[in-house]
Each structure stands twice: as structure tokens, then as C-alpha cells.
């Protein structure tokens with residue numbers, strides 16, 4: 001595990017915005033909601049593919065749940081738990097964030 005700087009400043013996101021990005025060669029995305037930042041590995045537990053149907057679009061129309069574009073699985077923003085769809089009960093893999101020396105970083109598997 002090692003800390004990597006985020007390739008953008010997540011503080012520039014507005015409430016309900018999302019952003020996809022890569023770290024150490026793997027895809028992730030970040031959601032700003034409830035005044036907080038949540039980040040997950042961009043892999044649906046159903047078929048291990050990316051969630052979004054177009055760039056930086058990860059939420060349902062209400063912006064209340066994360067939605068997989070392929071078969072409509074819905075995940076809570078706060079903990080990434082699937083609450084509806086073909087992988088109900090499974091979980092998105094969370095990415096741990098921290099801010100250090102004015103820079104946002106994420107902890108990812110190295111190698």
C-alpha cells in the first residue's frame with residue numbers, strides 16, 4: 001500500500017459532482033456528496049467492468065445513489081454497498097483519502 005497524489009483537486013467539485021481518474025494504472029472515481037468526498041475503485045462487482053456510461057457520470061438521476069450503466073446496479077454513496085440490481089449485497093472497493101501538505105492523496109495497492 002502506498003499514498004499517491006490525486007491528479008486533480010477534489011475541492012473544486014460541486015456537491016453531487018463525480019470525477020473518474022486513474023492512479024497507479026487502475027481506474028477510480030470520486031463523488032462529492034453530503035459535503036464529503038467518497039472514492040471507490042471503478043469496478044462493478046457484478047461483471048468487474050467500469051460503472052459509468054459517459055465520462056464522470058456515476059450517479060442516478062436523483063444523484064442519490066451510484067449507478068452501474070451496464071445492468072443498473074445501485075450503490076450507496078456513503079459506503080458503496082449495492083442495494084439493488086444483480087450484485088445486491090456486494091460492495092464497491094473504497095479508496096482511502098487524506099489531505100497532507102495541502103495535497104489530496106489516496107492509498108492504493110502498490111505494484
Ligand code: FES
Pocket residue numbers: 044045046047048049068069070071072073085086087
Ligand atoms: S456490470 Fe454492473 S450491474 Fe452488471
